[in-house]
Amino acid sequence: MGRTGRIVSIVFAIAATPVAxxxxxxxxxxxQRVGQHDNGAAREPVxxxxxxxxxxxxxxxxxxxxxxxxxxxxxxxxxxxxxAIVGPFPLQFVMVPDPVxxxxxxxxxxxxxxxxxxxxxxxGRPHPSSLAPHSHGGxxxxxxxxxxxxxxxxxxxxxxxxxxxxxxSDRATFTMRLNRHGDLLTATGILEDPxxxxxxxxxxxxxRLTSNxxxxxxxxxxxxxxxxxxxxNPAFVPHYRPGKHPAMNEMTERYNIPLEAxxxxxxxxxxxxxxxxxxKYVPPPPVTGRGGGxxxx
Amino acid sequence: MKIAxxxxxxxxxxxxxxxxxxxxxxxxxxxxxxxxxxxxYWVSIVTADWRWRMVTPAKGDYQGVQLxxxxxxxADAWDPAKDEAAGEQxxxxxxxxxxxVPGRIHxxxxxxxxxxxxxxxxxxxxxxxxxxxxxxxxxxxxxADAPHTWQGVSxxxxxxxxxxxxxxxxxxxxxxxxxxxxxxxxxxxVVTKNLRAGYLRKNGVPYSENAVLTEHWDLYKRxxxxxxxxxxxxxxxxKYLSNVRLVAPVFKKEPNGSKWDPTPCSSRW
Numbered sequence: 001m002g003r004t005g006r007i008v009s010i011v012f013a014i015a016a017t018p019v020a021x022x023x024x025x026x027x028x029x030x031x032q033r034v035g036q037h038d039n040g041a042a043r044e045p046v047x048x049x050x051x052x053x054x055x056x057x058x059x060x061x062x063x064x065x066x067x068x069x070x071x072x073x074x075x076x077x078x079x080x081x082x083x084a085i086v087g088p089f090p091l092q093f094v095m096v097p098d099p100v101x102x103x104x105x106x107x108x109x110x111x112x113x114x115x116x117x118x119x120x121x122x123x124g125r126p127h128p129s130s131l132a133p134h135s136h137g138g139x140x141x142x143x144x145x146x147x148x149x150x151x152x153x154x155x156x157x158x159x160x161x162x163x164x165x166x167x168x169s170d171r172a173t174f175t176m177r178l179n180r181h182g183d184l185l186t187a188t189g190i191l192e193d194p195x196x197x198x199x200x201x202x203x204x205x206x207x208r209l210t211s212n213x214x215x216x217x218x219x220x221x222x223x224x225x226x227x228x229x230x231x232x233n234p235a236f237v238p239h240y241r242p243g244k245h246p247a248m249n250e251m252t253e254r255y256n257i258p259l260e261a262x263x264x265x266x267x268x269x270x271x272x273x274x275x276x277x278x279x280k281y282v283p284p285p286p287v288t289g290r291g292g293g294x295x296x297x
Numbered sequence: 298m299k300i301a302x303x304x305x306x307x308x309x310x311x312x313x314x315x316x317x318x319x320x321x322x323x324x325x326x327x328x329x330x331x332x333x334x335x336x337x338y339w340v341s342i343v344t345a346d347w348r349w350r351m352v353t354p355a356k357g358d359y360q361g362v363q364l365x366x367x368x369x370x371x372a373d374a375w376d377p378a379k380d381e382a383a384g385e386q387x388x389x390x391x392x393x394x395x396x397x398v399p400g401r402i403h404x405x406x407x408x409x410x411x412x413x414x415x416x417x418x419x420x421x422x423x424x425x426x427x428x429x430x431x432x433x434x435x436x437x438x439x440x441a442d443a444p445h446t447w448q449g450v451s452x453x454x455x456x457x458x459x460x461x462x463x464x465x466x467x468x469x470x471x472x473x474x475x476x477x478x479x480x481x482x483x484x485x486x487v488v489t490k491n492l493r494a495g496y497l498r499k500n501g502v503p504y505s506e507n508a509v510l511t512e513h514w515d516l517y518k519r520x521x522x523x524x525x526x527x528x529x530x531x532x533x534x535x536k537y538l539s540n541v542r543l544v545a546p547v548f549k550k551e552p553n554g555s556k557w558d559p560t561p562c563s564s565r566w
Binding site for chain 1: 340341342343344345346347348351352353354355356357358361362363373399400401418456457458481482483484486500513515517519523525527529531541542543544545546547549556558566
């Protein structure tokens with residue numbers, strides 16, 4: 001059969017299939033972040049509001065000193081996969097065809113400055129052994145359910161999940177649900193982590209398809225000497241001791257939010273937690289303009 | 298023979314096949330033909346915008362909402378005592394804000410063409426109406442004389458996965474007489490108009506009576522039995538907003554209504 005014949009056969013084969021079992025939508029292109037949530041935005045260094053942290057997760061968060069990123073071995077540490085939802089930049093989807101059959105092999109979400117690319121394997125391959133090497137981008141598989149793409153990511157390294165305020169471990173699993181509605185794409189992310197989370201951490205983000213591919217491309221990272229004190233003593237990792245975080249009370253002082261809520265925990269994300277706050281909370285004085293914190297991304 | 302004409306001819310040949318698919322019985326009523334089951338009790342999960350949802354923020358704190366000058370002026374004039382005196386304690390429980398209010402929702406079918414969404418926070422009820430068979434009314438159309446209320450008039454329709462040519466060209470593995478495989482899932486689209494002016498947030502961040510709310514309700518049933526509901530929400534209101542407001546509150550399904558806790562509207566908490 002010639003090339004033309006093969007094409008005609010393929011088209012007729014598609015036509016003869018009443019509804020494709022693998023109905024799909026095209027995700028190709030650049031999706032600008034347009035949701036108005038504060039997923040990754042925070043001003044105060046201790047802002048764990050609504051994060052379902054475990055005791056270990058809270059301890060990790062409150063011991064973190066951002067100066068640790070100046071350590072040579074941490075300067076090129078990248079954000080984990082959940083930063084597709086939390087981070088500031090667009091999602092750039094590229095279709096990756098099988099080089100021989102031209103069937104869809106994978107979707108790739110291109111990386112940006114400090115977030116690794118995500119290759120979403122669509123060919124049914126299994127996730128590797130838990131003992132397999134972990135990377136910053138992790139290992140991701142995808143599956144269509146109707147018009148919805150569900151991705152599951154494992155094997156990512158430890159990373160921060162709210163701009164240096166909360167963390168996921170290398171045992172975390174990140175599931176993302178992508179629903180396209182016209183030129184809008186909604187992502188629902190579910191992060192599960194037996195180490196640092198007591199319950200799933202669920203976030204959503206909305207993107208709009210854009211013809212402007214402005215982005216901050218992933219580039220090679222080269223460590224330099226940032227803080228001389230770290231090079232004088234390479235064994236030192238900047239950190240705060242338990243209960244000694246200097247910004248622990250900033251949110252309470254600025255917004256009157258009780259410290260027990262500021263440090264998160266699964267109960268803080270449920271409506272009934274408001275009952276615990278009702279008698280403790282007094283709205284702060286009026287602010288002018290847009291005062292009170294940074295605008296969401 | 299060139300490939301482009303062949304493809305064009307082939308696609309033309311597909312058209313009659315699609316037309317034959319149209320010769321089917323009329324679609325079932327919205328309830329019987331629901332592609333997803335949204336009924337049940339759901340609890341809102343507040344992991345985003347906590348500071349503006351779980352507590353009443355300071356007057357003048359409208360970060361994250363793209364207000365225009367008129368919107369900022371209205372927000373700066375917020376006076377809860379005045380709302381209480383006017384009996385308008387429910388101004389922050391209108392449809393554009395309601396799904397972001399921390400609380401539980403209970404979704405039931407009121408009849409074969411109407412979803413009923415009750416909330417325990419503010420004890421509000423939204424009615425999401427599908428067009429009746431033969432009414433000719435479609436989602437997005439609203440009777441011009443409908444009164445303006447906190448929950449407005451909501452038109453609903455199901456969006457089912459499209460029988461589009463798949464991007465992944467799979468070989469035909471089924472025999473010709475095998476029953477068709479229908480794609481699973483779907484989405485609920487809701488367009489709400491005829492709203493009474495209210496607040497997007499408790500502290501007086503405004504929307505006007507001309508606001509139009511468009512939602513897509515998407516369900517995620519996980520292999521572990523959990524069910525999650527994401528409501529992609531667009532609020533268009535040129536009077537007070539300089540841009541379309543886009544948020545996506547998320548809910549988790551609960552096994553029953555044991556945690557249902559009705560509370561009245563409040564202007565201050």
